[in-house]
Amino acid sequence: xxxxxxxxxGLVVGLNLLALxxxxxxxxxxxVAGQGVLLGLLPLILKYPHWDWQITLLTxxxxxxxxxxxxxxxxxxxxxANISREMExxxxxxxxxxxxxxxxxxxxxxxxxxPLLPEHAGSFHVPAAIALILTGFILLIGRVKAxxxxxxxxxxxxxxxxxxxxxxxxxxxxxxFAILLDIIVSVFVIGIIVNRIQRAFDSLDTRKLTTLHE
Amino acid sequence: xxxxxxxxxxxxxxxxxxxSLAAITLPRVWTILTLIALMSAFGAGCFVLFTHTSWQWESxxxxxxxxxxxxxxxxxxxxxxxxxxxxIAGTIYARSYWPDSRxxxxxxQGRLWWNLMLTGMVLVLIASNGLYFLLxxxxxxxxxxxxxxxxxxNPQVRNAGWLYLAASHAGTxxxxxxxxxxxxHTGSWELGPVTHLPELKPLFWLALLGFGIKAGIFPLHIWxxxxxxxxxxxxxxxxxxxxxxxxxxxxxRFSGWLPxxxxxxxxxxxxxxxxxxxxxxxxxxxxxxxRLLAYHSVENIGIILMGLGFGIVALEHGLPYWGILALAGGxxxxxxxxxxxxxxxxxxxxxxxTTKTRExxxxxxxxxxxxWTAGLFALGSLAICGLPPLNGFVSEWLIYSGLLTASTLxxxxxxxxxxxxxxxxxxxxxxxxxxxxxxxxxxxxAPRSRQAENAKECDWNMRTAMLVLAGACVTxxxxxxxxxPVLMRVASTWSPSAxxxxxxxxxxLGNAHLLLAVLGVVTVLGxxxxxxxxxxxAPTWDCGYVRPTPRMQYTAGSFAGIITAWFxxxxxxxxxxxxxxxxxxVKATDISHTPETVLKYLIQPxxxxxxxxxxxxxxxxxxRIQSYILYLFMALLVLVGAVTMVHLW
Numbered sequence: 001x002x003x004x005x006x007x008x009x010g011l012v013v014g015l016n017l018l019a020l021x022x023x024x025x026x027x028x029x030x031x032v033a034g035q036g037v038l039l040g041l042l043p044l045i046l047k048y049p050h051w052d053w054q055i056t057l058l059t060x061x062x063x064x065x066x067x068x069x070x071x072x073x074x075x076x077x078x079x080x081a082n083i084s085r086e087m088e089x090x091x092x093x094x095x096x097x098x099x100x101x102x103x104x105x106x107x108x109x110x111x112x113x114x115p116l117l118p119e120h121a122g123s124f125h126v127p128a129a130i131a132l133i134l135t136g137f138i139l140l141i142g143r144v145k146a147x148x149x150x151x152x153x154x155x156x157x158x159x160x161x162x163x164x165x166x167x168x169x170x171x172x173x174x175x176x177f178a179i180l181l182d183i184i185v186s187v188f189v190i191g192i193i194v195n196r197i198q199r200a201f202d203s204l205d206t207r208k209l210t211t212l213h214e
Numbered sequence: 215x216x217x218x219x220x221x222x223x224x225x226x227x228x229x230x231x232x233x234s235l236a237a238i239t240l241p242r243v244w245t246i247l248t249l250i251a252l253m254s255a256f257g258a259g260c261f262v263l264f265t266h267t268s269w270q271w272e273s274x275x276x277x278x279x280x281x282x283x284x285x286x287x288x289x290x291x292x293x294x295x296x297x298x299x300x301x302i303a304g305t306i307y308a309r310s311y312w313p314d315s316r317x318x319x320x321x322x323q324g325r326l327w328w329n330l331m332l333t334g335m336v337l338v339l340i341a342s343n344g345l346y347f348l349l350x351x352x353x354x355x356x357x358x359x360x361x362x363x364x365x366x367x368n369p370q371v372r373n374a375g376w377l378y379l380a381a382s383h384a385g386t387x388x389x390x391x392x393x394x395x396x397x398x399h400t401g402s403w404e405l406g407p408v409t410h411l412p413e414l415k416p417l418f419w420l421a422l423l424g425f426g427i428k429a430g431i432f433p434l435h436i437w438x439x440x441x442x443x444x445x446x447x448x449x450x451x452x453x454x455x456x457x458x459x460x461x462x463x464x465x466x467r468f469s470g471w472l473p474x475x476x477x478x479x480x481x482x483x484x485x486x487x488x489x490x491x492x493x494x495x496x497x498x499x500x501x502x503x504x505r506l507l508a509y510h511s512v513e514n515i516g517i518i519l520m521g522l523g524f525g526i527v528a529l530e531h532g533l534p535y536w537g538i539l540a541l542a543g544g545x546x547x548x549x550x551x552x553x554x555x556x557x558x559x560x561x562x563x564x565x566x567x568t569t570k571t572r573e574x575x576x577x578x579x580x581x582x583x584x585x586w587t588a589g590l591f592a593l594g595s596l597a598i599c600g601l602p603p604l605n606g607f608v609s610e611w612l613i614y615s616g617l618l619t620a621s622t623l624x625x626x627x628x629x630x631x632x633x634x635x636x637x638x639x640x641x642x643x644x645x646x647x648x649x650x651x652x653x654x655x656x657x658x659x660a661p662r663s664r665q666a667e668n669a670k671e672c673d674w675n676m677r678t679a680m681l682v683l684a685g686a687c688v689t690x691x692x693x694x695x696x697x698x699p700v701l702m703r704v705a706s707t708w709s710p711s712a713x714x715x716x717x718x719x720x721x722x723l724g725n726a727h728l729l730l731a732v733l734g735v736v737t738v739l740g741x742x743x744x745x746x747x748x749x750x751x752a753p754t755w756d757c758g759y760v761r762p763t764p765r766m767q768y769t770a771g772s773f774a775g776i777i778t779a780w781f782x783x784x785x786x787x788x789x790x791x792x793x794x795x796x797x798x799x800v801k802a803t804d805i806s807h808t809p810e811t812v813l814k815y816l817i818q819p820x821x822x823x824x825x826x827x828x829x830x831x832x833x834x835x836x837x838r839i840q841s842y843i844l845y846l847f848m849a850l851l852v853l854v855g856a857v858t859m860v861h862l863w
Contacts, residue, residue: 142840
């Protein structure tokens with residue numbers, strides 16, 4: 001099971017790099033959706049073979065929410081706002097990729113020095129979580145369009161979710177569901193706001209939203 | 215015994231609150247209700263002071279699990295009496311000074327905030343609980359701001375108000391730190407003696423700073439001159455006469471309750487000396503009548519602190535007789551200053567109302583048109599200069615007796631006592647010079663402007679207010695033995711100790727004052743009866759000038775010029791001169807004024823540094839959300855780094 005776990009983690013980190021390197025919004029959204037599906041599968045693997053109805057429900061809900069519903073909302077926002085599919089980054093794609101790679105390596109290095117429990121110390125669980133959070137930050141800081149920033153936020157949240165899985169054995173399912181619900185609601189709201197911004201300003205370029213800074 | 219006080223104070227509170235409602239449309243009802251409220255507060259204070267009881271009241275109502283706990287002991291009553299008397303006079307005075315006919319909008323606000331400010335001050339005096347003390351303190355501080363800025367159309371008034379508010383809030387922040395630290399150490403908001411906790415000694419400095427800003431101790435007085443000068447005169451009287459004393463109340467109250475640091479007494483006395491000498495020096499440099507009076511408040515707060523500080527010094531020696539004398543003098547000066555300073559502000563207000571100017575150089579000769587105001591102002595001036603037979607002399611005499619007795623002892627302390635005594639006498643001399651200047655320039659001589667020529671006497675409301683205060687000044691001056699038991703009650707509340715009998719010297723002082731007053735009255739009457747008809751009016755000797763005009767009189771600046779020159783290194787007067795250089799007459803100018811030096815050379819430069827830093831910081835505030843997230847990220851990294859560093863150590 002450990003091998004499958006590491007395979008999934010590896011794919012998730014790979015999708016990170018895809019998200020950083022792509023210049024097209026639909027690809028970014030697909031990457032986030034893919035991450036959502038992969039992360040949704042993780043509880044099943046971590047709990048193997050003690051599956052119960054709760055874990056199954058959580059897996060299904062996470063995959064449905066992160067893998068399909070949220071990307072659907074984002075795609076719809078993108079279509080209704082009728083924005084160009086290019087991303088116009090602050091930080092270019094190659095520098096972003098380099099930053100992302102550095103962040104992943106730093107995450108591995110830093111994890112070595114963290115006081116972890118012995119069962120977490122050997123795996124790539126924690127470094128991957130840190131790498132996701134850092135990638136999310138890079139996207140948030142380096143991208144201009146509101147939707148790509150939402151994707152950065154989602155990747156950041158994926159990292160936090162991955163961290164949360166460390167506590168899978170002790171966290172009540174209710175908390176997990178609540179978190180999932182929160183994210184869906186917030187993306188829902190952001191989708192609506194994106195639409196409104198587009199109508200009001202005729203653009204989703206957050207650089208143009210600076211007049212309210214006082 | 216003391217149950218009777220509860221309904222009296224309740225009545226007072228209800229009248230004040232209903233009065234503030236009535237203030238909106240029914241000014242007459244407001245006056246009556248406010249007067250009833252103040253008189254019942256006065257009655258409660260008298261009851262506590264003269265029956266040796268103290269009133270305590272705990273309510274079931276509580277805020278954040280802290281029940282309301284009120285207490286009226288001798289010390290609170292002492293201040294409550296002063297508050298009631300000055301506010302009674304102020305309420306009567308305000309009816310004519312700030313009438314609806316002239317200020318249709320701000321007169322309503324004035325009445326409303328007046329009641330709220332009085333309520334706040336009374337709450338501060340009777341709160342026996344840190345939380346409610348702070349609530350009362352803020353109510354009082356904020357309503358004072360609205361009262362100062364009643365005439366808010368004038369930008370000068372607004373600036374004065376903002377300065378007051380900033381200074382007041384700085385003080386409140388310090389007081390929050392003080393009360394919370396106290397509450398943490400004692401485990402509750404209840405206030406009371408904590409002398410058994412020696413680790414609380416440094417808290418005294420916090421209290422001194424917080425209350426000192428309100429009391430106007432030099433150099434914390436920066437808000438005081440402009441606020442007192444620009445507030446309506448009845449508000450100035452209340453601010454100077456009572457609000458500053460609430461600051462003093464805090465200092466006295468907590469110097470009695472807290473364990474005192476070793477140097478506390480000397481620091482207080484030293485601050486008193488600085489305030490007294492520099493306060494009067496700054497006063498001499500002013501040309502604005504009310505600003506001048508405001509600086510005299512700094513001076514008199516200094517005199518109070520001299521007495522109090524020396525009393526605390528004496529406390530370390532077991533509070534011997536000389537310490538009690540100085541302490542009693544300081545306490546009595548609180549009453550006295552409240553009375554005569556309010557009287558002087560009322561007089562200045564009467565002048566301001568009819569001439570529309572506070573600039574002394576455009577006044578002059580008002581004695582002829584406003585005999586009542588001039589006479590009462592002169593009486594107040596005599597009192598504030600500490601001349602017999604008025605109340606100012608009694609309190610300063612008590613402080614002198616304490617200091618001089620102590621300076622005859624053969625201890626290191628005698629040198630300090632002698633120094634303070636010398637500084638006190640310098641202060642009195644300078645105050646005398648200053649009030650000769652004021653009375654001479656404003657009331658004597660010839661009118662310097664059309665307004666001064668056409669001045670009219672104030673009406674009976676304002677006269678009554680002044681007469682009440684003048685009467686109180688004369689009473690304390692002529693019958694000083696009456697207040698001695700009160701002072702001893704207060705002193706024993708402050709620090710439990712033996713109550714000495716009335717000092718024999720005070721009895722003879724009272725007799726001497728009576729004799730002097732009788733002689734004075736007889737002389738004046740005699741002059742009126744016998745000499746009046748023999749006075750001839752003749753032109754003033756004109757020193758050989760061809761055509762003397764009122765402009766050739768001594769001005770406020772030239773009168774005090776020599777003395778302000780002595781202090782010019784501290785006062786830093788600003789002068790502008792345009793001297794004629796040719797042989798024939800040309801236009802010439804000489805302008806001088808004394809700015810608020812501490813504000814201009816200390817606070818404002820520091821403030822400018824902060825403004826520059828703030829401007830630099832705004833370049834980080836540009837609205838780009840990406841950069842904001844970067845800031846967050848950097849801050850997180852720094853925090854993680856810091857935590858890691860701490861762990862590694």
